[in-house]
Amino acid sequence: MSWYNTKGRDDDVVISTRIRFARNLSGFPFPSKLDEPGARALIERVSGVFGEGWTVVDMTNLSRFEAASLAEKHFISPDFVSGSLPRRLIYSEVRGIYIMVCEEDHLRMQCILPGMALNEAYERLCGADDAANNALDIAYDAELGFLTSCPTNLGIAMRASVMLFLPALTRTRRLNSLFPQLSKIGLTIRGLYGEGSDFDGCLYQLSNQVTLGISEEDSIRKLNEVVRKIIESERAARNALYSDNPDAMTDRCRRAYGTLRYASLMSSGEFMKLYADIRLGISLGLIPELTLEALGGLMTDIQPATLSVNAGCEIGEHERDRRRAEYIRETLSATA
């Protein structure tokens, strides 16, 4: 089970939590200056640290869509899908930890968990980080902190983020006033899967921006506080939206459910809009036939490369739309 098909805390608003550390080894050039033998030596050093309980994937053995599917599931970054150097993904599904070896930095270690789980993700990641720190000569400077390929990450070299589902704050345009406030306190938010500026899927990623001069704990504490406030605001805005016009809200959410349940062709873009409506409908109790758990990994499983992986070969756009609609129909009818 992974983050995308497991129930998490506050998952009516927080889809997932992810924390990532960037680490480098002192004796090796950073990946942008590393040659193939160097990358192989680096991989060998790192692989020795994560033995039992860890799975190693040689990225060069994967097809393009298999690698892209890992990025769709957020196990790896889009940049890690292809590259000229040997690359490894070392992961432990039970820990929720995924380590990219030879990305922009030697190690990009992340813990990704369902729902709101910043503290837990941090604790788990520290365990893996301790293992790396004990066994490897990690590049560190007392003033600059962890040394990274890009100076923007110096210091704690940590990016903690939560994926938020904010349909009501989006529709009431209250997010617009939130954006500038966040940057003032060292946080950043951006839309995900949005087409243009409309953020059709109403999904956002909120993360820390500052890495030097703030500790990991303080950074996470601040993020936690802000996310709690956003959760409260979003829930209040949902109730207000519903109270304004209960029939219209019910109709919109149930129409989305109807379309998803019976359509024969479904593009990603249309899905994300309708998916936002059924998630909202479920949280307001307007679609009693469904639960958030029942949706499971729907959002991830219908992504283009993951559809290809499940089909066993790379498939074109029309076939994807057909298979996507079929998969959605099966998922929703199984739960109704």
Place this chain on the structure above:
Amino acid sequence: MLCQKCGINTANVFYKQNNNGKVTELALCSECAASAGASRTAATQSGGFFGDPFGIDLFSSLLGTPVQVRGASTEKVCPLCGSSYRELVSGGKVGCAKCYEVFKEELAPTVAKIHGRSRHVGRIPSGYVNDYVNDNEKILGSPVKTEEQILKERITALNNEQKKAVEVQNYERAAELRDEIRRLEGGKESN
């Protein structure tokens, strides 16, 4: 690398422009840069869930300012990865951990632009001896200072530096220092 305009002089001014996702880079000599009056826009990128600030190529655009490039050493090369400072600028990435030591002076303005005058607090690799704390113990022969003492000293130092900046009429620097002092004191940065 020769200037892309005149093709005669060595290029020492680098521009990077991001126009609706299309990134164009330009290497000019000082003369051509001055006559072209080229403008520079900060590079921005966007990506998926991972395309967060970890991936923003801010470094290159920050480094690519004429003043810093002109002042940089063109001879010095990192003994570990073989990078020159010029390569760091054009590539937008630091070559290795050693580069931070070798090009400490050249990188300092960039680090300050990104992070202010902050110093690392947070996790330390196990087994790492914190030189800063140890040096203080050695020099003072007294127990390690508390975080509050260190903070107070830094604010005093910054205040002195701010006064000096005002004296030489470097108001931009003075404003930066003022914001940093306010930040350290727990206040908000001015707009």
